[in-house]
Amino acid sequence: MSPSNLTKIFQSARKYDFIAAGVIKTETIPAAVLKKADFLEEARSLLVLAHPYPNKPRESIFNSELDIYLSRYARGLDYHLVLGEKLKKLSAEVSRFTGKVHSWTGVDNHPLDEKRIAARAGLGFIGRNSLLIIPGIGSMVFLGLIASPIDIKGKPLAVSLKPEDNFPSLEPGETSRCKNCQLCVTSCPGGALSGQGNLTKEKCISQLTQQRGYLEHSQLRLIANHFWGCDDCQLVCPYNSYNNSLSDWNLPGKIDPREFLQLDYKSSIFRDISRYPFSWRGKRVLQRNMLIVISNLKAGNYHSSVQELSGSPSPVIRYYCGYYYYNLAAAGNKWAADSLTSLLQQEKEPEARQRLAVLVGKLKEKQE
Numbered sequence: 001m002s003p004s005n006l007t008k009i010f011q012s013a014r015k016y017d018f019i020a021a022g023v024i025k026t027e028t029i030p031a032a033v034l035k036k037a038d039f040l041e042e043a044r045s046l047l048v049l050a051h052p053y054p055n056k057p058r059e060s061i062f063n064s065e066l067d068i069y070l071s072r073y074a075r076g077l078d079y080h081l082v083l084g085e086k087l088k089k090l091s092a093e094v095s096r097f098t099g100k101v102h103s104w105t106g107v108d109n110h111p112l113d114e115k116r117i118a119a120r121a122g123l124g125f126i127g128r129n130s131l132l133i134i135p136g137i138g139s140m141v142f143l144g145l146i147a148s149p150i151d152i153k154g155k156p157l158a159v160s161l162k163p164e165d166n167f168p169s170l171e172p173g174e175t176s177r178c179k180n181c182q183l184c185v186t187s188c189p190g191g192a193l194s195g196q197g198n199l200t201k202e203k204c205i206s207q208l209t210q211q212r213g214y215l216e217h218s219q220l221r222l223i224a225n226h227f228w229g230c231d232d233c234q235l236v237c238p239y240n241s242y243n244n245s246l247s248d249w250n251l252p253g254k255i256d257p258r259e260f261l262q263l264d265y266k267s268s269i270f271r272d273i274s275r276y277p278f279s280w281r282g283k284r285v286l287q288r289n290m291l292i293v294i295s296n297l298k299a300g301n302y303h304s305s306v307q308e309l310s311g312s313p314s315p316v317i318r319y320y321c322g323y324y325y326y327n328l329a330a331a332g333n334k335w336a337a338d339s340l341t342s343l344l345q346q347e348k349e350p351e352a353r354q355r356l357a358v359l360v361g362k363l364k365e366k367q368e
């Protein structure tokens with residue numbers, strides 16, 4: 001690829017609000033990774049693009065007095081859609097500059113490890129918080145890829161696209177530049193970070209809110225008020241001092257937390273929720289997460305919505321209704337204790353029944 005074509009690509013990428021870009025030969029991507037990516041068969045190189053998301057505090061999406069936490073990246077329109085659209089447009093422009101067709105684009109919807117590829121392309125390094133950190137920009141970015149049939153000569157190349165910069169090169173390297181800093185490691189509520197750039201999924205709130213099914217009691221406590229995601233290890237990071245303010249990242253309207261409990265794929269509210277980046281996880285996980293949060297926050301005024309949901313066909317959801325009753329009962333609510341007992345009596349599914357029985361046992365212990 002000629003340097004002038006690369007400059008044109010970088011100029012176009014900036015037009016679509018990308019904030020850093022790199023290009024890397026596909027042959028430098030480990031064979032085991034490439035094997036899972038047949039869509040890269042024709043590709044000779046990959047363009048790696050970073051797009052910021054607004055990282056300053058923004059209004060809650062919840063129409064509620066409760067302090068329900070939603071990760072900052074998830075407070076705007078679904079990035080899969082927003083970035084997907086921008087990547088397709090950029091890909092078409094790249095084809096025009098080079099005279100060759102670029103077809104595949106990807107945003108977090110493929111088996112490639114985007115952050116490691118971005119680090120290898122020279123956009124930044126993997127920090128102790130296990131995220132890609134772009135010097136001068138930070139980690140609050142979404143990553144996108146464009147497959148290209150074009151050969152590039154020499155080493156990978158990455159540049160900053162910050163509006164105030166004139167495409168300065170970013171230094172390639174996967175080596176951590178955290179130096180003596182341990183802020184993310186010591187601030188992580190679950191102790192999930194090893195300090196070597198790895199993360200234990202079972203101890204990470206962000207991972208737990210995406211996991212399906214039953215979670216252990218200690219994990220439910222760890223989740224606290226987090227409906228989706230956790231930003232603690234990013235908010236303390238000194239590399240995140242860059243202000244990513246974007247005006248065109250429109251927010252869908254506010255949502256009453258009860259609407260998550262009543263989610264129905266056919267309802268208009270589900271159509272609203274489907275515009276948020278967490279909607280891919282489906283209604284059961286979203287219902288479960290809201291049940292965990294209102295339980296941990298001991299929100300007694302959700303009683304009738306939970307009662308309705310306790311007739312759900314999903315034993316997992318029925319169990320989390322029991323977790324709600326358990327928390328309120330432990331805070332002294334008699335009706336919640338009665339509701340938990342009656343839920344256990346009605347439950348037929350063995351695992352849900354066994355877990356509900358544990359909650360009833362725990363409650364008895366507390367009351368003695």
Ligand code: SF4
Nearest residue numbers: 188204205230232233
């Ligand atoms: S997202 Fe939260 S829980 Fe997960 S590693 Fe970061 S600080 Fe820890």
Ligand code: SF4
Nearest residue numbers: 127128178181184237
């Ligand atoms: S908080 Fe410190 S240790 Fe953690 S990723 Fe940032 S610079 Fe590295």
